[in-house]
Amino acid sequence: xxxxxxxxxxxxxxxxxAQEPVGSAGAKFLSISVVPRASGLGDAFVAIANDPSSVFWxxxxxxxxxxxxxxxxxxxxxxDGRVPAFAVIFPKYPLGTFSFFVSGIYxxxxxxxxxxxxxxxxxxxxxxxxxxxLGLAMSRFYxxxxxxxVSIKFIEENLGSVTSAYSFAIDAGTYFYTGFKSxxxxxxxxxxxxxxxxxxxxxxxxxxxxxxxTEKRKYESYSLPxxxxxxxxxxxxxxxxxxxxxxASVEIINPKDNAExxxxxxxxxxxxxxxxxxxxxxxxxxxxxxxxxTINLGGNKKVDFSYNDFGHLPDVLRLGLTFER
Numbered sequence: 001x002x003x004x005x006x007x008x009x010x011x012x013x014x015x016x017x018a019q020e021p022v023g024s025a026g027a028k029f030l031s032i033s034v035v036p037r038a039s040g041l042g043d044a045f046v047a048i049a050n051d052p053s054s055v056f057w058x059x060x061x062x063x064x065x066x067x068x069x070x071x072x073x074x075x076x077x078x079x080d081g082r083v084p085a086f087a088v089i090f091p092k093y094p095l096g097t098f099s100f101f102v103s104g105i106y107x108x109x110x111x112x113x114x115x116x117x118x119x120x121x122x123x124x125x126x127x128x129x130x131x132x133x134l135g136l137a138m139s140r141f142y143x144x145x146x147x148x149x150v151s152i153k154f155i156e157e158n159l160g161s162v163t164s165a166y167s168f169a170i171d172a173g174t175y176f177y178t179g180f181k182s183x184x185x186x187x188x189x190x191x192x193x194x195x196x197x198x199x200x201x202x203x204x205x206x207x208x209x210x211x212x213x214t215e216k217r218k219y220e221s222y223s224l225p226x227x228x229x230x231x232x233x234x235x236x237x238x239x240x241x242x243x244x245x246x247x248a249s250v251e252i253i254n255p256k257d258n259a260e261x262x263x264x265x266x267x268x269x270x271x272x273x274x275x276x277x278x279x280x281x282x283x284x285x286x287x288x289x290x291x292x293x294t295i296n297l298g299g300n301k302k303v304d305f306s307y308n309d310f311g312h313l314p315d316v317l318r319l320g321l322t323f324e325r
Contacts, residue, residue: 025257026222027157027167029105029131030191033057034073034085036318040292040306041265042279044251046173047186047233048267052089052322053304055099055137058173058188058229059149062097063139065089065324073304073320078313081107096140099151104132112162127160137171145177155193155224163200169193169224183234190227197221226256245269249279259283265290272296277306286311292318300324 035053038045046058052071054061068090075083085103092098108128116122135153142148151171158164173188198219206213231251237243247267254260265279275294282288292306304320 024223025225025255026165026196027131027155027191027224029083029157030133030155031225031227031255032075032077032083032105033318034075034083034103036073036075036292036304036306036320037277037294039290039308039316039318040277040279040304041249041267042263042281042288042290043253044231044233044249044263044265044279044281046188046229046251047175047184047231048247048249048265049175049186052087052099052324053320055087055089055101055151056085056103058175058186059099059137059151059171060139060147060173060175060186060188061149062089062099062137063141063147063149063175065097066091067325069322069324071320071322073318075318076314076316077105077107078310078316079107080109081105096138097149099137099139100135101137101151101153102132102134104130106130127162129157129159131155131157135171139173145179147175149173149175155196157196163198163202163219165196165198165219167194167196167224181234182238183232185230185232187228187230190229191224192226193224195221195223223256228254230254243268243270244272253281286313287315 033039034056037053038057049058049061050064052065052069071087073085077083083105087099087101090098110127112124112127113121133153133155135151137149137151139147139149153169155169156166169191171190175186177184201216201218204215204217206215229251231249233247233249235245235247237246249265251263261281261283263279263281267275267277269275273296278291280288287310289309290306295303297303300323302322306318308316310316
């Protein structure tokens, strides 16, 4: 299984370089982070992921979890988008750690228009856009230093009465402790799956002089936002006197439909009750700065929140809750 995961990752990584990043992918809600901890690190999370939220970033990370746990989060998004997420973790030794997860997006209030029989533009009412991913993940440590995980998920996009589409995909990831101090290397491959084919057809309105004609056309299929992540992380300070822990992380992000970028992040634990983090995602069109914190509420309950600067676009806030029994 380990060899298969490596082969899948290498083949997909090669295909990313073989194609021009021209914004050809759809289902872009899958590229929205639902993990406050990752966003607070500027997206440099793949080699730090070791909690229930890891299933959304690197499925290998959930192998670190030894007890039943759950994670939930909520993010505001551009154009009044609402992005919830939920994951439940079930450790089942010696088989591994399993997870059920779901996330999605809802954006409402879009106004539709069309031509009537007299070629006048008329309103057709409002419609909404919604999408979700629903999946199962499995991960385990195959040695004391190496973990691998994979998830299988169903994906759907819905434009109300206009059209809808669905697909199936897998995420795969690895997590490797090098044995040199606390340095670990990790990678993940997200959204490797079949193209989405919207149902039905639509009217293409064509202007020919003063005349308007229509032509029936089928919706074109589109691919998923395949993304490869490779990262390295290590503890600069571990069990220190004034600072309990300081961890640094670097991550390269290579999406199929955009330019390659990289991120750096720092996570500091000044006291056991609080974790602070900050990071920067370079080579984005807008923004890149991320910051956040975790507050330990006791009883293995934690609250995470993050802030991300999106430049000229509205800033994004995320809130999460983690519980481990």
